[in-house]
Amino acid sequence: xxxxxxxxNSFSDLRSASKVAWVRPVNIHTFSNLTSMQNKFLLFRxxxxxxxxxxxxxxxxxxxxxEAETPPVTVAPPPAKHAAAxxxxxxxxxxxxxxxxxxxxxxxxxxxxKLRLEKSVIDARLALADAxxxxxxxxxxxEKAKLDAERALRTARLAAESASLDEEKAKLDRExxxxxxxxxxxxxxxxxxxxxLETDAKIFKTELETAIGKYTxxxxxxxxxxxxxxxxxxxxxxxxxxxxxxxxxxISNRRIPFNGVVTQQLAETxxxxxxxxxxxxxxxxxxxxxxxxxxxxxxxxFQILKAMESSKAPVYVVVKGFAASMAAVTTTLAEKSFCYNxxxxxxxxxxxxxxxxxxYLKEQLDTAxxxxxRLATPVAKKMGxxxxxxxxxxxxxxxxxxxxxxGDKAQELKWVDTVVERMxxxxxxxxxxxxxxxxxxxxxxxxxxxxxxxxNGKTYFQLPILDNxxxxxxxxxxxxxxxxx
Numbered sequence: 001x002x003x004x005x006x007x008x009n010s011f012s013d014l015r016s017a018s019k020v021a022w023v024r025p026v027n028i029h030t031f032s033n034l035t036s037m038q039n040k041f042l043l044f045r046x047x048x049x050x051x052x053x054x055x056x057x058x059x060x061x062x063x064x065x066x067e068a069e070t071p072p073v074t075v076a077p078p079p080a081k082h083a084a085a086x087x088x089x090x091x092x093x094x095x096x097x098x099x100x101x102x103x104x105x106x107x108x109x110x111x112x113x114k115l116r117l118e119k120s121v122i123d124a125r126l127a128l129a130d131a132x133x134x135x136x137x138x139x140x141x142x143e144k145a146k147l148d149a150e151r152a153l154r155t156a157r158l159a160a161e162s163a164s165l166d167e168e169k170a171k172l173d174r175e176x177x178x179x180x181x182x183x184x185x186x187x188x189x190x191x192x193x194x195x196x197l198e199t200d201a202k203i204f205k206t207e208l209e210t211a212i213g214k215y216t217x218x219x220x221x222x223x224x225x226x227x228x229x230x231x232x233x234x235x236x237x238x239x240x241x242x243x244x245x246x247x248x249x250x251i252s253n254r255r256i257p258f259n260g261v262v263t264q265q266l267a268e269t270x271x272x273x274x275x276x277x278x279x280x281x282x283x284x285x286x287x288x289x290x291x292x293x294x295x296x297x298x299x300x301x302f303q304i305l306k307a308m309e310s311s312k313a314p315v316y317v318v319v320k321g322f323a324a325s326m327a328a329v330t331t332t333l334a335e336k337s338f339c340y341n342x343x344x345x346x347x348x349x350x351x352x353x354x355x356x357x358x359x360y361l362k363e364q365l366d367t368a369x370x371x372x373x374r375l376a377t378p379v380a381k382k383m384g385x386x387x388x389x390x391x392x393x394x395x396x397x398x399x400x401x402x403x404x405x406x407g408d409k410a411q412e413l414k415w416v417d418t419v420v421e422r423m424x425x426x427x428x429x430x431x432x433x434x435x436x437x438x439x440x441x442x443x444x445x446x447x448x449x450x451x452x453x454x455x456n457g458k459t460y461f462q463l464p465i466l467d468n469x470x471x472x473x474x475x476x477x478x479x480x481x482x483x484x485x
Contacts, residue, residue, distance in 0.1 A: 210279050214279065214280070217276065217280060221253075237252050237253040237427050238250050238424075238426040239252050239284045240252070240284070241284060241285070243285060243316070244420065247420055247422065248420065248423070248424060249420045249423045249424070250424050250426055251287050251289065251318065251423060251425050251426065251427070252284065252285075252427065253426065254277045254280075254284060254285065254286045254287060255286075255287045255289055255425070255427055256270050256273040256274065256277075256286065256288045256289065257289055258270060258288045258289060258290045258293060258317075258330075259290065259292060259293060260292075260293060261294060261295070261297075261448070261449050261461070261463065262293065262296025262297050262300050262301050262326045262327060262475075263296055263297055263300055263448035263463075263464055264297065264300050264466075264467055265448040265464070266296075266300065266448070267297075267300035267301070267303045271303060273286075274286060274307050274308070274311050274315060277313060278311055278312055278313050281313065282312040282313045283313070284313065285314040285316050285336075286311065286313050286314070286316070287315075287316055287317075287318055288308075288315060288316070288317045288318065288330075288334075289318045290317065290318065290319045290320065290321075290327055290330075290331070291320050291321050292321045292322045293322070293327035294325060294477060295325020295326035295327050295328070295474050295475040295476055296326050296327075296463075296473060296474065296475050297326070297466060297468075297471055297473060297474075298350070298371045298375060298471060298472050298474045299466070299468045299470075299471040299472075300326075300471075301326035301330055301375070301474070302374075302375065304330060305329075305330060308330075308335070314336070315335060316334060316335065316336045317331045317336075317338070318337070318338045318339070318423065319331055319337070319338070319339040319340075319343050319345065319407075319416065320339070320340060320423070321343065322343070322344045322346075323343070323344075323345050324345070324346035324348075324404075324476035325346065325347075325348065325474045325475050326375075326474045326475070328346055328347050329347075329376070329379060329474075331345065331415065331416060332347075332379050332382060332414070332415050333379065333382070336417050336418070337416045337418070338416070338417070338419075338420050339410065339416045339418075339419060340407050340419065340420065340423075341406065341407045341408050341419050342406055342407060343406065343407040343410070343416075344404055344405070345404065345405055345407070345410045345415050345416065346402055346403065346404040346405075347376075347394065347403050347404075348394055348400070348401045348402045348403060348476065349372060349394065349401050350369075350371065350372045350472060350473075350474045367470050367472065371474070375474075376390065376391075379415075382414050383413055383414050383415075384414070402476060402478070407419045448464035449461040449462065449463060449464065449482075459481075460480070460482065460483050461481055461482050463482050463484045463485065464485075465485050
C-alpha cells in the first residue's frame with residue numbers, strides 16, 4: 001500500500017513523473033522460507049502489482065522517448081544461502097517534465113493499464129493452474145511408477161511360479177511316459193508269450209487229434225477187416241485214383257453218406273469225414289453218396305460246398321436216387337459228379353416260409369433272394385446261361401418252377417458230369433448181421449428231423465430250428481412232409 005518515491009496523488013505530480021520509470025525491485029529471496037505454493041502466489045502478486053503501477057509513471061507523450069527512458073522491471077535474483085540480500089539502488093528523482101498527455105491519451109493510458117492488469121491476472125492464474133497441474137502430474141507419475149513396480153513384481157513372481165510348475169509338469173510327463181513305455185513293453189512281451197503258447201497248444205492239439213484219429217481209424221479199419229475176412233477173406237476195398245472204369249464207378253471205403261434233409265448236423269458230419277479222409281490220404285478221391293435228399297438249409301449246404309473246395313483230396317458226388325434243391329446244387333457244383341441214367345435231379349427257386357411283421361418279412365425275403373443269387377448263379381454259369389434265363393426256364397418246364405430231369409437229360413444240361421451204368425461199393429464186405437438193428441429214421445427225414453403225427457393223423461417231419469438267424473430252407477416238398485418250427 002505504500003507509494004513508490006516520486007509518485008504522488010496530485011495531477012501535477014503525475015505530470016512531473018510522466019517520464020519517470022521507477023519501480024521498486026522485488027526481492028524474491030524474502031519468500032524463500034515459505035512453501036512452494038505461497039512463493040508462487042506472492043511472486044505472482046508482486047508481478048501483478050508491479051505491472052499495474054508501472055504505467056502510471058512511465059507513459060510519455062512521445063512513445064519512443066518513453067520507451068527509451070523507461071527502465072525495465074527487474075527482479076532481483078535470490079541471494080546465496082546464508083547471505084544477506086543487497087539493498088536495491090534507488091533511482092534519482094526524475095526532472096520535471098512538461099505535461100504532454102491529452103485527455104484521449106490519458107484514457108488510452110488507463111485502458112492500456114487495465115488491459116495489462118487483466119493480462120497479468122490471467123497469466124498469473126494460468127501459471128498457478130500449470131503449477132497445480134504439474135504437482136498433480138507428479139503425484140500421478142509417482143502413483144503410476146508405484147503401480148508399475150508392483151505389476152512388474154507380480155509378473156516376475158507369476159513367471160517364476162509358472163516356470164516352476166512347467167518344470168514339475170515336464171518332469172511328471174517324462175516319468176509317466178517312461179512308466180507307460182515300460183508297462184506297454186511288459187504287456188507286449190506277455191501277449192507275445194501268450195500267443196506263442198496258444199499257437200503251440202493249437203499245434204499240439206492238432207497233432208494229437210490227427211494221431212488219435214489215425215490210430216482210431218486204423219483200429220476200426222483193422223477190426224472191420226478182421227470181421228469181414230470171416231466171410232470174405234480175400235475182399236479188400238479198392239482205392240483207385242480214377243474210380244470210373246469202363247462205365248463202372250468203383251466207390252471205395254472213403255465214402256460219406258448224404259441222405260435226407262440238409263441240416264447243420266448233416267453238414268458237421270460230412271465236413272468231419274472230409275477232414276478225416278484228408279488226414280488219411282490226399283491221393284485218392286472222397287465220395288459223397290446221395291441216395292435221396294430233398295435239399296435243406298442253405299447255410300449248411302454252403303458249408304459243405306466250401307469244405308469240398310478246401311479239400312486237398314478230390315471230392316466226388318454220387319447221386320443214386322433223387323437230389324433236389326440244395327442237394328442238387330451240391331451235385332452240380334462238385335469237382336466231379338456221377339449218377340444213374342434214371343436218377344432224378346431237381347432245380348427250383350427257394351421256397352420257404354417266414355413269420356413276423358411286414359418289415360421283417362421283407363428283410364427275410366431280401367436275404368433269401370441274396371442266398372439264391374449266391375448259390376444259383378454258379379449253377380447257371382456252369383450251364384452257360386444267366387441266372388435270369390435259368391429261372392425263366394424253370395417256369396417254362398413246370399408251372400411251379402420245379403425243373404426236374406432224369407440223369408441223361410441232367411448230363412446234357414450240365415447238372416451232373418457223368419452218367420454211369422453200374423456202381424460198385426467196395427467197402428461192403430459183409431451184408432449179413434445176426435444181430436437185429438433197431439428201427440432207423442426214415443431216409444428222407446435226415447439228421448435232426450423228428451417224425452411226428454399231427455391232429456389229423458398225418459405223418460410229417462419237423463425240421464430243426466435254424467441256428468443261423470439269416471439261414472433259409474431250400475427244399476423240395478410237394479407232399480408237405482416237412483414243417484419248420
